[in-house]
Amino acid sequence: MGKVLMKGNEVIAEAAVHAGCKYFFGYPITPQSELVAYMARRLPEVGGLFLQAESEIAAINMVCGAASTGVRVMTSSSSPGFSLKQEGISYLVGSELPAVICNIVRGGPGLGNIQPAQSDYFQVTKGGGHGDYNIPVLAPASLQEIVELIQDAFDIADRYRTPVIIMGDGMLGQMMEPVEFGEYSEPIGQTKDWATTGTRGDGAPKIISSLELDAESLEKRNEQLQEKFALIKEQEVRYETYEIADAEYILVAFGTVARITMNAIQKARKHGVKVGLIRPISLWPFPDKPFIETRNKVNGYLAVEMSAGQMIEDVRLAVNGCAPVGFFGRTGGVVPSQEEIYEKIMSFAGGLPV
Amino acid sequence: MLEEIIIAGFGGQGVMSMGQLIAYAGMLEGKSVSWLPSYGPEQRGGTANCAIVVSDELVGSPLVTRPTTAIVLNNPSFDKFEPRVRPGGLLLLNSSLVVRASGRKDIKVIEINATDLANDLGNSRVTNMILLGAFLEYRKIVSIESIVESLKKVLSPDKHHLIDVNKQALKKGASLVNIARI
Structure with missing residues (x-):
């Protein structure tokens, strides 16, 4: 394909498509709206589905639903919209669902403005939603690096059954640089036997849930999650x-x-x-x-x-x-x-x- | 070679596309490039600008605060960017609309009445290309041929009939710098 000159937001979208993402649920917000628009045009071309949700909250819950079936799925937003997604992100962690979420950060707090910022650092790295959790967060510095990190993000998400956040700022989303999309292939040998694609009568029903009413059982679940976070801390430092x-x-x-x-x-x-x-x-x-x-x-x-x-x-x-x-x-x-x-x-x- | 350019004017003067063409042409010539638009709550008729970096090495900051070249298409942009041009740099003015004069002795100033000349060519919208031609004649960071090549890729096929007038405008701008040098 050679080098092409593209906007950062479009590179994120195209890199996701290259990484096998066929499903996108989102809601436009400056300075990342080009990402949503690109997906609206592009995903039907690869037999995927783009859906503009009625809100960011709806979009992240659609991501939960799609991720439950084992497909590669993404959503994106900018700071105020990203805040709205926090409940759903906590549910993704609790249900151990892989997904990629982009936050193209703008000035805050509140509605703030649409200029570049990095002031969502605490929110992305320290949890953001409720409960004891961390999410891998990748921060590209160039448009070519976006291509690599989006692929990594989907691979990490599948490997650990976790949401992964891509954090950029408005400048990264709006600027243009030459990029090259190399060939990408999904890691082999990864089966998503947990995905709710139907049992066809040959096993127990599969359930994706973050609900655990028994305290001892929920503590055990938390311990398992912490073991997973410890493994990510060991393996995924960049x-x-x-x-x-x-x-x-x-x-x-x-x-x-x-x-x-x-x-x-x-x-x-x-x-x-x-x-x-x-x-x-x-x-x-x-x-x-x-x-x-x-x-x-x-x-x-x-x-x-x-x-x-x-x-x-x-x-x-x-x-x-x-x-x-x-x-x-x-x-x-x-x-x-x-x-x-x-x-x-x-x-x-x-x-x-x- | 490291050229850090700011192009500024009214929205609709082709400021953004000028910058994109330089970036595209730089890419075609194997250079490192970046293009960064100002993207505040801009509106048609308001001021707009973009920053372009063209370099033989990997581009560091895509943000340009002290440009080596500023191409200025209107008065508000002159006020904002004239003081910021780096000593030894270039200030290229569209003197059809910019009525201010630069008092700076440490930079090269080129004035071209580009909007008038574009009207002479029968299309006021090629003002930007006259300035671009002049700029590239003075600072040969990419060739005019690469700009024309980029136009073919950037313009959708139904606009390809406009390539000719754009080419004329680029050549017109370049010729004016030649004359200025003599």
Whole structure:
């Protein structure tokens, strides 16, 4: 197919189709509406089904229904709409159903605005809905990486019977870059013997449910879920580092912000400041390893986010008091510029409080 | 080579498509490119802009705050972006609509009455292509041929009859920069 120039939202949709997703239930909201529109046109072409639900709540419950039959299914939204999906997401976890959910984050809280933000970090990584749970969260930084991570997301969802969240921001959804869709094939040997596709009289009825009225039994179920989360924490960590080998200071940023910091890092290095970047790709599980490897060598870390400071809490946990952790963030849909990040690097490296 | 461009004007002046054509042409020539639109609650007639990065290396930030080139199609965009052009950079103005003059001595300023010239060509909507032709003649980041190639891919077949006038506009813009150099 070669390289094509596409919008981020469209890349998410096409990558999902490539990964075998034939079902999409959603409700339009800026800045991810192109994703919904693309699916409306594209899914009928591959024999799939697109349905615009009457609300985000209806859409996530349709996802629950479709996922129960074992098909690859996706929904997407942006912050206020994503909040509405939380009850259904908790049900997906409780019922152990695989699905992929995209959140193209915009400025909040409340209705906020439609500009890029990362202020749903807590919501996606710490639960968001009710009950004891975590969901794998993948945060692409480029449109080509979207293609890889959407495929990974569907594979992880099936492997662990869990919903997986793709978190981007409005900038990632709206921008265009060349992308290439490679050949994809589903992992072999995965049978969904739990799927409610009918017993044809040859076994017990299959039931998908998150209800367990007996306390002891629900505790047992929670223990099983926790074992699963522990396994995901061990197996599904993803991150990238940039120029950290000799770094005295390390920036921490994810998604599009990580790209902006790279320009600032290049400029700071030209001015003699040895600075590098850790870019978490999986926000949960958070990549502790690169921090453990560097925390006794560097002079400090600087978390850069489009929020008032959310990921920084995970950075502090990973650094575990071994080095100072500074913060620079913009909120409300304001994107930090490479110039102001550069200024922060220079003052942080100069020993000034950030 | 790293070119960070901002194109700004009224909605409907073809600001977004100009940027997309540069990105598309860059991709065809094997360069790294990104295109990022401003996407606030914009409306027809309001201001619109997009940022394009064309680079030999992987594009870092798709967001451009200090452009190496600003192409400005109206007065409000001049006020916003003229001060932001990087020293040594290029400010390309549509002087048919921009009545301000830049006092900056540290950048190259090219003024072209593109809307008038587009009307002379019989189609005011190719204003953007005259400016694009001029820009690419001055800063040869992609070839005009690649832009024409991109037009064939971006325009739906029922609009292909417009390729000719777009080509004329690109050439017109390019020729004006040649004259300015002599």
